[in-house]
Amino acid sequence: MAAKFDLNDDSIVVIIGSGAGGGTVANELAQRGVKSVILEAGKTLSLEDIENDEWSMFSKISWLDKRQSAGSWHGAVNHPGLPAWIVKGLGGSTVHWAGVSIRYQEHEFKMKTTSGGVAGANLLDWPITLDELKPWYDKAELKMGTTGEVTGMPHLPWSADFKVLAEGARRIGYSKITAGPMSINSEARDGRPACQQIGFCMQGCKIGAKWSTLYTELPRAVDTGNCEIRTNCMVLQVEHDKSGKVTGVVYADQDGKKQRQKARVVCVAGNSIESPRLLLNSESSLFPNGLANSSGQVGRNYMTHMTAGVYGVMPGEVHMNRGTAVAGIVRDEAHYDDTRGFAGGYTLEKLALGLGFLSAFLVPGPTGWGREVSSGLENYKYMSGVWICGEDMPQEQNRIALHATEKDQYGLPIPVVHKTDHPNDTNMRNHAYGQMAKIYHSLGAKKIYNLPAYPASHNMGTNRMSAKPEDGVVNKWGQSHDIKNLFVSDGSQFTTSASPNPTLTIVALAIRQADYLATQLKKGAI
Amino acid sequence: MLYDLTIVKDHYREIAPISDFKLSRRGLLASTAFLALATATAVGPTGSWAAAGVSAEQRLALIRMARDIYPHDDFLPDEPYVAVVDSILKEAESSEETRKLVMDGLSDLEARAKKIHGTSFAAIADPNKREGVLRSIELTGFFQKFKGGLLMGLYNNKALYPKFGYDGSSWEQGGFMDSFDKIGWL
Ligand SMILES: Cc1cc2nc3c(=O)[nH]c(=O)nc-3n(C[C@H](O)[C@H](O)[C@H](O)COP(=O)(O)OP(=O)(O)OC[C@H]3O[C@@H](n4cnc5c(N)ncnc54)[C@H](O)[C@@H]3O)c2cc1C
Ligand code: SF4
Numbered sequence: 044m045a046a047k048f049d050l051n052d053d054s055i056v057v058i059i060g061s062g063a064g065g066g067t068v069a070n071e072l073a074q075r076g077v078k079s080v081i082l083e084a085g086k087t088l089s090l091e092d093i094e095n096d097e098w099s100m101f102s103k104i105s106w107l108d109k110r111q112s113a114g115s116w117h118g119a120v121n122h123p124g125l126p127a128w129i130v131k132g133l134g135g136s137t138v139h140w141a142g143v144s145i146r147y148q149e150h151e152f153k154m155k156t157t158s159g160g161v162a163g164a165n166l167l168d169w170p171i172t173l174d175e176l177k178p179w180y181d182k183a184e185l186k187m188g189t190t191g192e193v194t195g196m197p198h199l200p201w202s203a204d205f206k207v208l209a210e211g212a213r214r215i216g217y218s219k220i221t222a223g224p225m226s227i228n229s230e231a232r233d234g235r236p237a238c239q240q241i242g243f244c245m246q247g248c249k250i251g252a253k254w255s256t257l258y259t260e261l262p263r264a265v266d267t268g269n270c271e272i273r274t275n276c277m278v279l280q281v282e283h284d285k286s287g288k289v290t291g292v293v294y295a296d297q298d299g300k301k302q303r304q305k306a307r308v309v310c311v312a313g314n315s316i317e318s319p320r321l322l323l324n325s326e327s328s329l330f331p332n333g334l335a336n337s338s339g340q341v342g343r344n345y346m347t348h349m350t351a352g353v354y355g356v357m358p359g360e361v362h363m364n365r366g367t368a369v370a371g372i373v374r375d376e377a378h379y380d381d382t383r384g385f386a387g388g389y390t391l392e393k394l395a396l397g398l399g400f401l402s403a404f405l406v407p408g409p410t411g412w413g414r415e416v417s418s419g420l421e422n423y424k425y426m427s428g429v430w431i432c433g434e435d436m437p438q439e440q441n442r443i444a445l446h447a448t449e450k451d452q453y454g455l456p457i458p459v460v461h462k463t464d465h466p467n468d469t470n471m472r473n474h475a476y477g478q479m480a481k482i483y484h485s486l487g488a489k490k491i492y493n494l495p496a497y498p499a500s501h502n503m504g505t506n507r508m509s510a511k512p513e514d515g516v517v518n519k520w521g522q523s524h525d526i527k528n529l530f531v532s533d534g535s536q537f538t539t540s541a542s543p544n545p546t547l548t549i550v551a552l553a554i555r556q557a558d559y560l561a562t563q564l565k566k567g568a569i
Numbered sequence: 570m571l572y573d574l575t576i577v578k579d580h581y582r583e584i585a586p587i588s589d590f591k592l593s594r595r596g597l598l599a600s601t602a603f604l605a606l607a608t609a610t611a612v613g614p615t616g617s618w619a620a621a622g623v624s625a626e627q628r629l630a631l632i633r634m635a636r637d638i639y640p641h642d643d644f645l646p647d648e649p650y651v652a653v654v655d656s657i658l659k660e661a662e663s664s665e666e667t668r669k670l671v672m673d674g675l676s677d678l679e680a681r682a683k684k685i686h687g688t689s690f691a692a693i694a695d696p697n698k699r700e701g702v703l704r705s706i707e708l709t710g711f712f713q714k715f716k717g718g719l720l721m722g723l724y725n726n727k728a729l730y731p732k733f734g735y736d737g738s739s740w741e742q743g744g745f746m747d748s749f750d751k752i753g754w755l
Contacts, residue, residue, distance in 0.1 A: 095740055098725050239744035242744070360754075364736055398733050413640070417640050
């Protein structure tokens with residue numbers, strides 16, 4: 044029987060958001076007997092809703108509430124209303140993530156120490172180490188069905204598109220070339236089938252071969268009878284008492300009516316734009332700069348990874364759309380070596396786009412038209428492409444701020460998302476463009492397109508973890524330094540971005556947090 | 570459905586008045602001959618555009634512009650372009666806002682063509698020169714309306730997928746298990 048909790052029940056944990064962080068925390072708490080309510084702003088989704096059509100899925104599941112792009116990145120001009128490309132719906136962005144699941148490297152938890160500091164970057168070491176996180180990474184990989192040693196599942200078979208990248212990479216001397224780790228079943232496992240090479244992973248996996256909280260964590264949490272999910276419920280404010288402890292949240296329900304749900308603990312997991320926005324919007328006389336913000340770091344250090352795309356017109360047919368969107372990774376530049384002209388590293392991930400998305404992103408924005416675009420698209424079946432994903436530098440002025448006058452449909456100030464590249468980011472991107480040119484030229488590519496960053500799919504850092512309260516927002520458990528019963532459970536906890544895609548680390552941290560939280564609750568410490 | 574394009578309008582500076590305009594030479598190679606636009610008049614529903622107060626000549630200029638926004642010379646026939654133009658003209662029939670956007674935009678385009686090349690837009694023979702004129706209005710709501718419509722009408726049009734070698738939806742056929750790893754030339 045699905046649980047149903049009273050609005051005045053102040054013994055429960057309220058979890059805001061049902062994506063990688065929120066969905067995982069909910070299930071892990073539920074398995075430990077801790078009761079929770081998930082409030083999810085988006086609608087209920089199921090496999091029935093998933094179509095193999097890029098734009099129709101984009102309009103169906105994306106977060107399209109008003110937002111503003113700012114800063115000097117090209118998106119402030121070319122994607123003025125869409126700084127980030129994430130999901131508003133049950134399952135959050137795990138509905139359309141691609142499944143790449145790489146662990147962070149040891150030195151990536153201490154980028155400040157490793158680099159000795161980078162001018163203009165607000166670098167800080169994580170308060171945890173790879174060693175501490177290892178057992179939680181293992182649990183995360185088992186949960187998500189990540190191909191590789193821990194699950195014993197082989198990596199996915201190589202698609203034609205990946206063979207192209209791999210061969211080019213081999214020709215320029217690279218060797219760290221694998222079709223994983225991916226959280227996509229290469230064999231039937233955990234009640235979900237093996238990948239059928241449908242493509243369209245980023246529009247949602249029609250058969251559920253790819254891990255998503257939508258059909259794993261969330262139904263399992265509900266099945267325990269310890270978790271209630273309320274969709275179409277947008278949390279507007281987190282409330283607190285005179286002592287500064289959090290007491291519950293105010294949300295707009297599916298009819299737009301305001302409700303107040305009491306809580307013993309609140310876990311914020313709305314992704315790295317909405318989470319800090321909610322804390323800032325929850326300002327009060329006791330917390331005039333927003334909740335949990337004595338450090339002034341809420342909303343700051345917004346990171347998206349240093350990203351870019353490269354597409355090449357190959358001498359023969361590729362049909363990149365056939366098969367997984369991303370299963371294919373080259374990690375020869377992921378290490379630390381600042382003689383390349385930048386701190387940190389990057390990976391090259393093959394990325395297939397369909398005709399619809401490629402037409403919009405090959406040369407993005409209002410000036411993207413003309414023969415440059417159309418002649419490329421005529422060669423669609425000859426195209427192969429990659430997404431470049433590298434560590435970006437945390438900078439204080441890259442941040443989520445509240446708009447002074449503009450409001451969203453709930454009457455809340457809209458978020459203004461500031462992002463300006465650090466010179467380190469620019470150097471790294473140029474290096475990657477150069478390496479990709481060598482790779483594609485080695486294959487006899489007829490034309491190469493360098494694409495700037497897409498609207499951000501990886502969003503991190505805006506409620507960062509720190510050893511000292513003055514440096515960040517949460518401690519090593521994701522618990523607010525200022526407010527003991529307030530937790531941050533999503534990617535906004537990240538102290539630095541590291542080079543790998545973030546979700547495996549979000550999930551590992553969420554399992555670890557749930558374990559800590561359940562123990563603390565049992566002890567009566569919270 | 571193109572999320573950004575409506576916002577683009579107020580986000581961009583006002584376009585330069587004609588007197589400030591310098592022809593931008595993009596140096597793109599024109600590989601194609603000027604299209605015989607007459608064919609375009611033979612297709613598409615007649616009448617709806619006329620009801621919006623658009624002459625056959627004006628409609629031709631819009632089709633010429635559409636073909637220049639995403640040029641596919643011999644690769645695509647006129648029909649998909651005409652369909653996009655006519656659907657916008659159909660909208661102009663009932664929406665005064667769209668009608669004004671189209672008519673004002675078009676007369677601005679023609680004024681620029683006249684001023685720079687001494688002729689109507691569609692009569693400029695060199696595609697590079699036409700692109701130059703269009704670059705000067707590319708940030709206008711008028712231009713972006715057609716660009717957005719074409720993006721959907723050409724590249725998100727299931728009927729045209731095969732032309733581009735794109736397979737579209739695959740789950741109904743059980744995915745690409747038989748073909749995803751095949752490559753002949755590597
Ligand atoms: C196209 C794409 C491909 C990706 N591929 C990869 C990949 O290969 N590997 C990888 O590691 N990562 C990938 N990612 C990133 C990954 O999806 C995210 O890192 C991850 O899902 C973030 O988890 P989260 O819990 O922080 O937020 P989300 O998963 O985005 O969940 C946040 C949820 O909170 C809800 N919410 C927000 N605000 C409120 C509020 N006020 N009240 C109620 N609910 C709210 C939202 O509706 C949403 O459902 C990809 C992302 C995209 C967009
Ligand atoms: S390629 Fe595999 S993982 Fe991707 S959507 Fe298809 S079946 Fe799912």
